[in-house]
Amino acid sequence: MRPHIAPEDRILRARQEFFETGSVSDQKVSTLLLRSWERSRGYGLQASSRLLRDAARLSAPLGIEEANAQLVGHSRSEMERLHHAFSGGNWLVALVNAEGVVVRSVGGEHATTRELVSVLRPGTDVSERTIGTNGPGSALVERRPMLIRGHEHFLDEAAEFTCAAVPLVDPFGAPAGALDISYLYTPSQIDPLQLLATAARAIENQMLDSLNNVTVVRFHYRPDMLRTPYAALLAVSYDGYVIGANQSARATLCLGDGSLKRLEFSSLFDLPLPQLIVASRLSTPALVHRHSGVRLYASASEHQGKELQHATEPAHRGAGVGSAAGVARAASRAATHGSTASALAQPGDESYLMADSRLQASFDKARRAFDRDIPVIVYGETGTGKEVFAQRLHTGGPRHGGSLVAINCFALPASLIESELFGYEHGAFTGGRRGGAPGKFEEAHNGTLFLDEIGDMPFDVQGRLLRVLQERKVTRLGSSREIAVNISLICATHRSLPELVAEGKFREDLFYRLSGVSITLPPLRERSDLRQLIDWLLAREALNVFAEHAPYRLDDDALDTLLNYRWPGNVRELRSVLRAAAALGDSDGEIRAEHLPLELVEQVETARLNTPLSSCAPGTLAAMETDAIRQALELHHGNIAATARSLGIGRATLHRKLNKM
Numbered sequence: 259m260r261p262h263i264a265p266e267d268r269i270l271r272a273r274q275e276f277f278e279t280g281s282v283s284d285q286k287v288s289t290l291l292l293r294s295w296e297r298s299r300g301y302g303l304q305a306s307s308r309l310l311r312d313a314a315r316l317s318a319p320l321g322i323e324e325a326n327a328q329l330v331g332h333s334r335s336e337m338e339r340l341h342h343a344f345s346g347g348n349w350l351v352a353l354v355n356a357e358g359v360v361v362r363s364v365g366g367e368h369a370t371t372r373e374l375v376s377v378l379r380p381g382t383d384v385s386e387r388t389i390g391t392n393g394p395g396s397a398l399v400e401r402r403p404m405l406i407r408g409h410e411h412f413l414d415e416a417a418e419f420t421c422a423a424v425p426l427v428d429p430f431g432a433p434a435g436a437l438d439i440s441y442l443y444t445p446s447q448i449d450p451l452q453l454l455a456t457a458a459r460a461i462e463n464q465m466l467d468s469l470n471n472v473t474v475v476r477f478h479y480r481p482d483m484l485r486t487p488y489a490a491l492l493a494v495s496y497d498g499y500v501i502g503a504n505q506s507a508r509a510t511l512c513l514g515d516g517s518l519k520r521l522e523f524s525s526l527f528d529l530p531l532p533q534l535i536v537a538s539r540l541s542t543p544a545l546v547h548r549h550s551g552v553r554l555y556a557s558a559s560e561h562q563g564k565e566l567q568h569a570t571e572p573a574h575r576g577a578g579v580g581s582a583a584g585v586a587r588a589a590s591r592a593a594t595h596g597s598t599a600s601a602l603a604q605p606g607d608e609s610y611l612m613a614d615s616r617l618q619a620s621f622d623k624a625r626r627a628f629d630r631d632i633p634v635i636v637y638g639e640t641g642t643g644k645e646v647f648a649q650r651l652h653t654g655g656p657r658h659g660g661s662l663v664a665i666n667c668f669a670l671p672a673s674l675i676e677s678e679l680f681g682y683e684h685g686a687f688t689g690g691r692r693g694g695a696p697g698k699f700e701e702a703h704n705g706t707l708f709l710d711e712i713g714d715m716p717f718d719v720q721g722r723l724l725r726v727l728q729e730r731k732v733t734r735l736g737s738s739r740e741i742a743v744n745i746s747l748i749c750a751t752h753r754s755l756p757e758l759v760a761e762g763k764f765r766e767d768l769f770y771r772l773s774g775v776s777i778t779l780p781p782l783r784e785r786s787d788l789r790q791l792i793d794w795l796l797a798r799e800a801l802n803v804f805a806e807h808a809p810y811r812l813d814d815d816a817l818d819t820l821l822n823y824r825w826p827g828n829v830r831e832l833r834s835v836l837r838a839a840a841a842l843g844d845s846d847g848e849i850r851a852e853h854l855p856l857e858l859v860e861q862v863e864t865a866r867l868n869t870p871l872s873s874c875a876p877g878t879l880a881a882m883e884t885d886a887i888r889q890a891l892e893l894h895h896g897n898i899a900a901t902a903r904s905l906g907i908g909r910a911t912l913h914r915k916l917n918k919m
């Protein structure tokens with residue numbers, strides 16, 4: 259039988275062995291602890307050194323809290339709670355930044371903790387490299403919770419303390435700091451790690467929740483857990499990419515620890531994000547499925563950005579957490595600024611709903627080609643979303659770090675297209691800018707060039723365009739110097755390029771060079787997600803007006819009209835109709851048919867009247883009802899409201915019956 263050895267004795271023996279022989283036999287200490295001792299010795303530290311009260315350790319005595327304001331802000335309430343929980347003992351709660359410097363400490367009012375207060379005062383460096391094995395310093399290195407008691411510390415002089423620490427990880431997977439509870443060592447077994455871990459999760463969730471310009475998605479297998487520190491959280495950029503995740507989400511979805519590269523939200527769950535947002539606005543957690551079939555409850559909330567100047571991810575890292583998803587948005591806004599295609603620059607235009615399976619399949623096809631540098635040409639009626647489609651391709655594409663530069667070949671006079679595309683040198687033509695100007699090709703270098711309405715490109719510019727695309731070099735007007743350009747290419751048109759080629763208006767060789775993959779966006783009247791799009795645009799409209807606006811609701815007639823209209827102007831028209839209706843609707847958010855444009859309502863009613871009514875077997879109840887409706891419609895000249903009134907039924911019921919006939 260092995261003799262019982264008190265834990266303190268065991269540690270003392272292990273320590274002695276380590277310092278005499280350089281290793282420890284018989285697993286007297288955990289591998290984690292042994293590793294930390296070895297590292298400490300490797301840093302050149304001596305156990306006998308007296309470093310804890312050394313003033314040189316005070317790396318940043320002044321302003322350290324302000325310098326880590328965001329980390330401190332996210333942690334403040336959890337630190338207070340911990341302090342409250344541990345207020346009966348000789349405890350000190352400390353927050354350490356990613357470099358291992360204490361940025362804030364609370365507690366230590368007790369006389370016996372005076373020592374601790376001085377050892378852990380703000381500005382003090384407690385990294386493992388500086389003072390050897392200790393709770394927060396070692397937790398930062400190991401990226402896991404550490405409980406270091408008495409002589410487990412590397413320094414002899416730290417043996418009077420115990421510290422428990424849990425690392426904090428930011429939403430992008432980078433270390434953000436550590437939360438620590440220290441107290442005077444007593445052999446009794448107190449383990450605050452569980453409480454600390456809960457507090458650390460709450461702090462990490464606050465970091466993620468504070469990101470701007472993202473949708474925060476929470477999920478858990480229990481709906482009642484969504485608002486607790488145990489919920490899994492994702493930050494999703496406006497274009498559908500997961501850019502941040504808490505540890506719970508990483509573990510549940512097997513996302514790993516590091517940064518999340520090009521992970522689309524749609525690849526995680528079966529419910530599209532816009533629908534999840536709309537469902538969440540109705541305040542019910544939605545049931546979502548992983549593609550493996552696992553069922554989870556989820557909710558989503560949009561975090562509007564205050565500013566867009568944060569253009570790179572590292573700016574959001576660590577203590578600087580506070581704004582995200584600016585990357586592509588800033589780039590595309592900068593790119594479209596001043597361009598002829600300016601639709602993307604309007605607030606809220608980033609939204610893109612793609613619940614229609616045909617549209618989704620087209621997007622997947624385009625994405626595969628685009629990612630392999632094959633040019634994509636997007637066909638579609640006006641307003642079907644060709645430009646937003648291009649923007650989405652660019653944001654997730656191989657050159658998303660560069661700009662998306664758009665040029666509308668129809669809106670520009672032929673004489674200007676050449677200089678806009680290829681740029682010009684000083685003096686190339688009268689009226690040109692002093693010093694010349696780069697063209698869109700140069701602006702799109704390492705990004706994407708979007709040639710909108712390519713079917714309207716003047717014939718004589720087409721040859722030059724083809725040369726640039728083939729040689730990947732551009733020459734400014736008035737210059738002979740060739741400039742290499744590296745771009746992805748997307749073109750769009752509402753015209754048929756094959757027909758234009760047949761008519762001799764579009765060069766065949768350019769047509770083949772451009773159309774690596776052709777996509778046709780369905781017109782709105784053929785989309786299966788019209789209903790979702792209406793809800794989605796209305797939900798966004800409510801957000802655009804002011805955050806507290808009551809959700810907009812359509813009554814049956816208004817909805818029926820919207821669903822049956824032909825939408826020649828497609829999503830653009832739908833969007834402006836809804837925007838106007840939202841403005842005209844009642845203050846409680848109800849939108850009725852009278853808030854819709856008259857011509858829209860009339861067109862739907864006329865179309866209905868012209869639809870032949872189906873024949874029913876004569877004498878049946880259905881046939882008698884059909885006859886009654888027909889007669890009433892004729893009597894009231896097709897006026898739905900009057901017809902419904904005369905039949906003693908509501909307009910919605912009449913619409914339903916007409917639809918069935």
Ligand SMILES: Nc1ncnc2c1ncn2[C@@H]1O[C@H](COP(=O)(O)OP(=O)(O)OP(=O)(O)O)[C@@H](O)[C@H]1O
Pocket residue numbers: 601607608609610611612638639640641642643644645646647710752829830833
């Ligand atoms: N799937 C969608 N989800 C949400 N909004 C959309 C969608 N498609 C288009 N829109 C919105 O509709 C409007 C028109 O889109 P866009 O300018 O991309 O169309 P387009 O096909 O390029 O039009 P045009 O041919 O006239 O240039 C924009 O405000 C855009 O944000």
